[in-house]
Amino acid sequence: MKEIEVVDDFEADFANLARLAAAGSIEDMRLYLAKLVRKYRAGRPQFSSKLDQLLKTSQIRASGPSVMRRAPATSEAVTLLPQDQDSRQSLVRVFDDRDGLAAPILPAALAKQIDDIVSERKERAKLAAHGIRPTRSAILVGPPGVGKTLSARYIATQINKPLWVLDLTTVMSSLLGKTGNNLRLVFESAKQNEAVLLLDEVDSIAKRRSDDSDVGELKRLVTAILQEVDNWPDSGLLLAATNHPELIDPALWRRFDAILRFDVSDREGVALAIGRFLDRDAQQFGPWINLMASSLMGQSLSDVERAILTMRRNALIHQIPPARLAVDLAIRHAGELDKNARRDLAISLAKEGAMSHNQISELTGVARDTLRKYAGPSPLKGRGHKKE
Ligand SMILES: Nc1ncnc2c1ncn2[C@@H]1O[C@H](COP(=O)(O)OP(=O)(O)OP(=O)(O)O)[C@@H](O)[C@H]1O
Ligand SMILES: [Mg+2]
Numbered sequence: 035m036k037e038i039e040v041v042d043d044f045e046a047d048f049a050n051l052a053r054l055a056a057a058g059s060i061e062d063m064r065l066y067l068a069k070l071v072r073k074y075r076a077g078r079p080q081f082s083s084k085l086d087q088l089l090k091t092s093q094i095r096a097s098g099p100s101v102m103r104r105a106p107a108t109s110e111a112v113t114l115l116p117q118d119q120d121s122r123q124s125l126v127r128v129f130d131d132r133d134g135l136a137a138p139i140l141p142a143a144l145a146k147q148i149d150d151i152v153s154e155r156k157e158r159a160k161l162a163a164h165g166i167r168p169t170r171s172a173i174l175v176g177p178p179g180v181g182k183t184l185s186a187r188y189i190a191t192q193i194n195k196p197l198w199v200l201d202l203t204t205v206m207s208s209l210l211g212k213t214g215n216n217l218r219l220v221f222e223s224a225k226q227n228e229a230v231l232l233l234d235e236v237d238s239i240a241k242r243r244s245d246d247s248d249v250g251e252l253k254r255l256v257t258a259i260l261q262e263v264d265n266w267p268d269s270g271l272l273l274a275a276t277n278h279p280e281l282i283d284p285a286l287w288r289r290f291d292a293i294l295r296f297d298v299s300d301r302e303g304v305a306l307a308i309g310r311f312l313d314r315d316a317q318q319f320g321p322w323i324n325l326m327a328s329s330l331m332g333q334s335l336s337d338v339e340r341a342i343l344t345m346r347r348n349a350l351i352h353q354i355p356p357a358r359l360a361v362d363l364a365i366r367h368a369g370e371l372d373k374n375a376r377r378d379l380a381i382s383l384a385k386e387g388a389m390s391h392n393q394i395s396e397l398t399g400v401a402r403d404t405l406r407k408y409a410g411p412s413p414l415k416g417r418g419h420k421k422e
Contacts, residue, residue, distance in 0.1 A: 043073075054122070062122060064089060065114070115198075116223040118216060125205065125220050126231075129187045130196040138181040138188055139299060139307050139335065147294055148185060151271070152192040158268065169291045171263060171272040173236070175279045176296025179336025182275045183234065185294070190230040193271065198229045203238045214251075214258055221262045228269045233259075236274040237281040256283055263289045298334055301327055301378070307335045311342040315349065322360035325386055328379040329360075329367040361388045368397050376400060384409035 047070060054063045067089055074082040115124045137145070154161060154168035161168055174182040183199070190197035200220050205213055224231040239256055263286070266272045274290065276282060299307065305327035312319050319326070326345075330338050345359045364383055371379060380400035383389055391402045391412035406412070 062117070062124070114223070116216075116219045118212070119219075120212075125216050126198040126200050126224075128196050128198055129190070131187050131191045132194060132196070135188055135191050136310070138184045139303050139310070140181065140185070140296075141300070141303070144294060144296065147292065148189060151292065152189060155193045155271065162268075167268050170266050170268055170270070171274070171290045172292035172294055173279075173282075173287070173290040174273060174275040174294045174296060176277070177298065177334060178277055179334030180296040180298060181335060182296055183232070185296070186230070186232045186273050186275065189271070189273070193230065195228070195230045195271075197232055198224055199232045199234050201234045203235045214255055217255070217258060217262070221266075224272075225267055225270055230271045230273065233272070233274040235276065236286075237276045237278040239283075256286065260285055260289060298332055301331060304330055304333075304335070304338055307338050308342055311339045312346065315346050318349070319345075319356045319360070322356055322386070325360050325379070325382040326363060328375065328382045329364040329371075331371060331375040331378070357386075357388060361386075365397060377404065380405060381408045384412070387413040 047066075051063060051066060054066060067085055071082050071086045071089065074085075115126055115128065117124055140148070151169050151172060158168050174185060176182055186199075187197050198220075200217075205216055220231070223229075239252065239259070263272065279287070305323055308319075308323050308326050308330070309316050312323075316323075326342075330341060333341075341363065345356075345363065348354045348359055349356055361383070364379055368376060368379060376398045377400050380394050380398040381404075383394045383398075384391060384405040385408075389397075391405045394400065394405060395402045402412075
């Protein structure tokens with residue numbers, strides 16, 4: 035490479051990088067840098083290897099657009115993510131958790147549905163030999179924070195793919211005319227890459243349809259999605275998630291091969307999740323996990339996670355004893371629980387002996403007789419928490 039050509043090239047490359055930086059498109063910058071590593075490998079080996087090192091040591095973590103993590107910077111097989119033609123922004127978020135993601139905590143029946151989808155993928159050839167198609171699409175339904183996105187990520191890791199997430203709320207907020215093109219682009223690209231594609235907040239189309247003046251355009255959009263779902267190949271997996279199944283167009287609903295229904299966890303699930311979220315503090319909080327589970331019944335595991343992290347911070351920074359934190363948690367949440375859960379909580383509190391039966395009864399409305407029956411006589415006559 036002649037020196038003058040190299041300088042020209044550097045200028046052009048620099049300008050391209052600046053353009054990508056200005057568009058805020060980190061994954062594009064990384065892809066471009068990976069290209070430069072190859073381009074300059076022969077002519078400028080030191081520069082090329084420096085760039086290569088840089089790329090490798092600054093891998094993007096799970097929630098980032100991390101295609102580069104799987105495809106080494108120097109590999110030719112770099113996946114090109116679909117982008118908005120004008121802004122050059124990536125239209126999908128990528129989760130790549132293939133270096134390890136614990137299975138979500140779910141009721142056995144739902145976990146089995148998920149395992150079946152995964153097994154069908156793995157046995158695709160066997161199914162095909164009998165003329166049977168695997169489950170190609172599934173809709174994940176349930177309230178916020180119960181593990182829908184997490185399960186989609188888990189499914190993707192199990193079939194050794196990154197997860198592409200297309201957030202329909204974001205796409206819908208752009209110009210409608212463009213939405214159609216962008217949608218087609220994402221579907222095309224997902225099909226080519228045999229990706230696991232998650233249409234997040236798929237109900238946002240319906241919401242827009244009911245309160246938007248541009249009804250014709252939206253109808254076309256729904257039709258486009260319906261066609262895409264129909265034409266989705268066996269080689270990819272199409273997932274959709276929603277908190278509002280009632281808003282989904284019945285025609286769209288019908289097209290999904292499987293329906294995965296999520297809900298808040300039962301007590302056992304909450305206790306399991308608490309153990310997981312406590313992580314290295316599990317031993318310290320061990321005796322209180324049951325009480326904590328009783329207090330947090332009915333909450334999403336996302337809320338449970340937040341509560342547990344707050345407790346761990348308080349235990350560490352303010353040196354508050356776990357017993358005290360657990361009892362405070364119970365006091366805060368007693369009012370939100372239904373009758374059965376309140377009774378559970380009252381009995382747990384009584385068994386822990388952290389408060390007198392009188393106090394527990396006041397807090398939970400559960401009769402002292404009930405407490406005595408299930409937890410034995412009150413250990414405390416006085417007030418306040420038991421001493422550590
Ligand atoms: N079933 C679960 N098992 C383990 N962790 C969970 C589960 N559900 C929620 N969590 C925790 O809460 C976080 C948020 O959950 P997630 O994003 O999957 O919720 P979601 O159902 O997709 O909610 P939304 O409808 O708001 O998108 C997870 O990353 C995880 O840490
Ligand atoms: Mg989600």
